[in-house]
Amino acid sequence: MTKEKLENTEIEILNAAKEIFQQKGMDGARMQEIADKAKINKALLHYYYRSKQLLFEAVFKSAFSLLAPQLNKVLNDDSDLFEKITKFTDSYITFVIKHPYLPNFVIQELNKNPDFVMKLRSQENFPTIDKFKQQVTDAIKEGIIKPIEAEQLFINIIALNLFPFLGEPLLMALLNVDKKSYTQLLQDRKAHVADFIINAIKI
Amino acid sequence: MTKEKLENTEIEILNAAKEIFQQKGMDGARMQEIADKAKINKALLHYYYRSKQLLFEAVFKSAFSLLAPQLNKVLNDDSDLFEKITKFTDSYITFVIKHPYLPNFVIQELNKNPDFVMKLRSQENFPTIDKFKQQVTDAIKEGIIKPIEAEQLFINIIALNLFPFLGEPLLMALLNVDKKSYTQLLQDRKAHVADFIINAIKI
DNA sequence: ATATTTGTTAACCAAATGGTTAAACCATAT
DNA sequence: ATATGGTTTAACCATTTGGTTAACAAATAT
DSSP states (O other), X not given: OHHHHHHHHHHHHHHHHHHHHHHHHHHHOOHHHHHHHHTSOXXXXXXXXXXXXXXXXXXHHHHHHHHHHHHHHHHSOOSOHHHHHXXXXXXXXXXXXXXXXXXXXXXXXXXXXXXXXXXXXXXXXXXXXHHHHHHHHHHHHTTSBOOOOHHHHHHHHHHHHHHHHHXXXXXXXXXXXXXXXXXXXXXXXXXXXXXXXXXXXXX | OHHHHHHHHHHHHHHHHHHHHHXXXXXXXXXXXXHHHHTSOHHHXXXXXXXXXXXXXXXXXXXXXXXXXXXXXXXXXXXXXXXXXXXXXHHHHHHHHHSXXXXXXXXXXXXXXXXXXXXXXXXXXXXXXXXXXXHHHHHHHTTSBOOOXXXXXXXXXXXXXXXHHHTHHHHHHHHTOOHHHHHHHHHHHHHHHHHHHHHHHXX
């Protein structure tokens, strides 16, 4: 079928582009390599996506729309503060195992092109901190946690969860462990990080 | 003087290369741009550094040799555990203000080329975790801090301090703050992060 | 003084790269 | 069967890019 073939090709290109862009970044990626991975002629890339820049943006938006729900688990989930910290910490590692290059890719390309953020803000479902802020304020008022800025707490949660993946090669070298031990270390963090955070803030 | 001129040019090239490579990465950097910034002819880059790869490696090693002492403040400083956490947290932000692109650059290029780590390990002064590990073990034995793996604690300290810079554009967007407010937030972290860590581990 | 080594440049080169074109292919509607 | 529309390809193109060359300039050694 024409329609099916079309969608297949278009999706095949996007998938190939995701792999290449996420591993090599905008600058390191080659259109020919994406075409090879998608097993199509290079001209087809332009037929469907016009230019490298537009293909890249499609990949980036798609990547961010996978990351956003993860962040929303902290920012806009209904569960109790401690519970959501535990849940996020536990589920995030699963997410990264499924998309190993994604968080690094998003952060890296955002750093290289900070104005890019604008294009995301307008997007549906862009995470906001308001609800989380209210939740932290309430928890403080109720005497459940020590006074802390919601922004700082949020940064801490994200930092403790994302950084071990962003800094993997550096940390592996500093800790002098191989890939297998490091993976074990990351698994141990599931139990460790939530405790660490909760200990830091609970009264 | 020849000697002076030579060293001047060579250093001028390295400085220009640092700026360009650290901002644009290996793939995004252009030899011509580096030459322009150093105000010399492009051929001189090759005269002094042979190839883009070698020039890049010189920049990378130089960058890492600036970062290493920072990490050693956590790993190999003689001061008391709580004190060194406070000192590191406080001094790290000053370091990053002086070298804004450096940590991101090191982590990014290490991710893109993990075998690169080998070239660093052999380097003089490469940080190791042994001393810190002993210190944590002792502090636990003395009942000063709760049981915790030294590796996890180290990752946490580095994560909480590095991530706000690595993820700056992302965090600015999520927190919906401008550059000025974000800088203020980072300043506030000087007081906040050490407390956060110490609260999490002290008995 | 002059030969020699070192530093610097303009011009050049081959390969790679993003992008285009024109023709072929192929499913479907008439 | 055939005209029509979107889909796919091989060949091509202009530009960019890392790197080289040969000649010139400047310093140092003899």
